[in-house]
Amino acid sequence: MALSNGCSPVTRVAIFGGTHGNELSGVYLVKHWLNHIGEITRAGMEVTPFITNPRAVEKCVRYIDVDLNRVFDDQHLRKEITPTLPYEVRRAKEIHCRFGPKGSDQAYDVIFDLHNTTSHMGPTLILEDSKDDFVIHMSHYIQNSMAPLQCTVLLLDHPGMKYSTTRSISKHPVGVEIGPQAHGIVRADILDQMRRIVKYALDFIQYFNEGRVFAPCSINAYQVLEKEVYPRDENGDLIACIHSKLQDCDWQELNPGDPIFVTPDGKEIMYKGESTIYPTFINEAAYYEKNHAFTKTQKVTLQAQTLRCSSIQQ
Amino acid sequence: MALSNGCSPVTRVAIFGGTHGNELSGVYLVKHWLNHIGEITRAGMEVTPFITNPRAVEKCVRYIDVDLNRVFDDQHLRKEITPTLPYEVRRAKEIHCRFGPKGSDQAYDVIFDLHNTTSHMGPTLILEDSKDDFVIHMSHYIQNSMAPLQCTVLLLDHPGMKYSTTRSISKHPVGVEIGPQAHGIVRADILDQMRRIVKYALDFIQYFNEGRVFAPCSINAYQVLEKEVYPRDENGDLIACIHSKLQDCDWQELNPGDPIFVTPDGKEIMYKGESTIYPTFINEAAYYEKNHAFTKTQKVTLQAQTLRCSSIQQ
Numbered sequence A, B: 001m002a003l004s005n006g007c008s009p010v011t012r013v014a015i016f017g018g019t020h021g022n023e024l025s026g027v028y029l030v031k032h033w034l035n036h037i038g039e040i041t042r043a044g045m046e047v048t049p050f051i052t053n054p055r056a057v058e059k060c061v062r063y064i065d066v067d068l069n070r071v072f073d074d075q076h077l078r079k080e081i082t083p084t085l086p087y088e089v090r091r092a093k094e095i096h097c098r099f100g101p102k103g104s105d106q107a108y109d110v111i112f113d114l115h116n117t118t119s120h121m122g123p124t125l126i127l128e129d130s131k132d133d134f135v136i137h138m139s140h141y142i143q144n145s146m147a148p149l150q151c152t153v154l155l156l157d158h159p160g161m162k163y164s165t166t167r168s169i170s171k172h173p174v175g176v177e178i179g180p181q182a183h184g185i186v187r188a189d190i191l192d193q194m195r196r197i198v199k200y201a202l203d204f205i206q207y208f209n210e211g212r213v214f215a216p217c218s219i220n221a222y223q224v225l226e227k228e229v230y231p232r233d234e235n236g237d238l239i240a241c242i243h244s245k246l247q248d249c250d251w252q253e254l255n256p257g258d259p260i261f262v263t264p265d266g267k268e269i270m271y272k273g274e275s276t277i278y279p280t281f282i283n284e285a286a287y288y289e290k291n292h293a294f295t296k297t298q299k300v301t302l303q304a305q306t307l308r309c310s311s312i313q314q
């Protein structure tokens, strides 16, 4: 028998919406669940829906002062509260106290953070740790439940990102990213996909807590490598946009020499990398200010051992 | 022979981008044309590309203080300049001086104002006057040139809207509205459609100025009736979203009893009107704050007599 991977029961779960205040599927669902908790209630678990950036939600903007999803690192969380502290850093300290402290035993077990993208990524789970068997099994369960609809796994274990997301204060952080959806709107189809992902995730946790044993599994994932930047002129203005052959082609292979940008004069700019990559977050609206045209990934396989809840392990 | 519709030569044309600062197709094209004027240069015409709301463009937001596209009415244009005057009203006064004065002989002949929408409207021309034979002929020419791609005509002669748009300072105002495109991004396919519309429009004006006679024509249009509002609770929060059977169905007939919204509990809300309408601007992001779920329209036919340039009329 395979080595069993004992894991503590998962009793405290939070579902975050509005980390980016204009990504409305999560905002809409979390507001609904706050008034209709039954849908996300599961025996033996405390499940907390929570709006993380209420001021950004109120104004329907990504953030007020700084991106909330990039400030959950030591440097920001340790800052003293002063009148000039950016709103999101103050808010991060509050969330850290309420759902953390990050890295401690008291931290929440699982946080799902609900996001939307203007990219054609479809339903996507974002994991931060390739060794987290619990989350790999959960992803596997969700993927099977969502089929035939594809639910892609993005592995964000890039040092610059991993430790600063809002969800990273929990023991098992899971990002849920669904697109294409314009920021500032709610689409019924995207809402339904997000809701199903949360339902299947909570079902999985309940089965896990009840003692179900999950046989070893593996899943395909796309591991973040680096970003591709936009071509700009000396004023910072775009001088090319995403090529129509790349637009909407998230997760499809991109080879050296394939067109990635096109200028207004019709000049094509080719991908100059040395090997095949799999682009994602192609033409995400919020990434223009980061000068981030798309994210390069590589295919990896994530493997997990037998999973069982340690409290009822034999 | 049909009555000829004498019309002065069209010598001054402006192309506006960035009236809404986060609708990037027009911003991108106008910035390009400012540095590459050749593409829009035509003999005998002055064609001026112009960014109307540069501060909103800079911040990539719809507007800074108020919607620029709603303040070109007497009430706003007559306001005195004071330190508390909203930025867009100040800007409207400048644009009115530069391209107007509105209603005067000195006003520009034609202004194209370039917009994007998150709604699935496809390429759309927005006219403000059902009797403007010049613009009806131009629309007819553009539609034929765009075929087989459909280019729809929306007739916005609603009293509440007609006289307040940015383009309304010109003798022949034409809105160009293309979607779906998320605000804050540039899509190559949408860009190409917008660029073709502007090219065909300028070609048409040139042929007109050169003396080409355009035989009587008629076009189908959708005339704006009123808006449908979102269902909201007492806090102003949405309690239903656009039904998946209505989403992306701009210009398709909607009959009494058809579903238009769905609540998170799956309850469908039906259209309660008394006759068939043709919805458009379905799920436009910028209209959430206006509580405007979609625009109702009815089908009309616009007819134009023979058109010829009066300066060379026999």
Ligand SMILES: [Zn+2]
Pocket: A019, A020, A023, A115, A116
């Ligand atoms: Zn987000």
Ligand SMILES: [Zn+2]
Pocket: B019, B020, B023, B115, B116
């Ligand atoms: Zn607009």
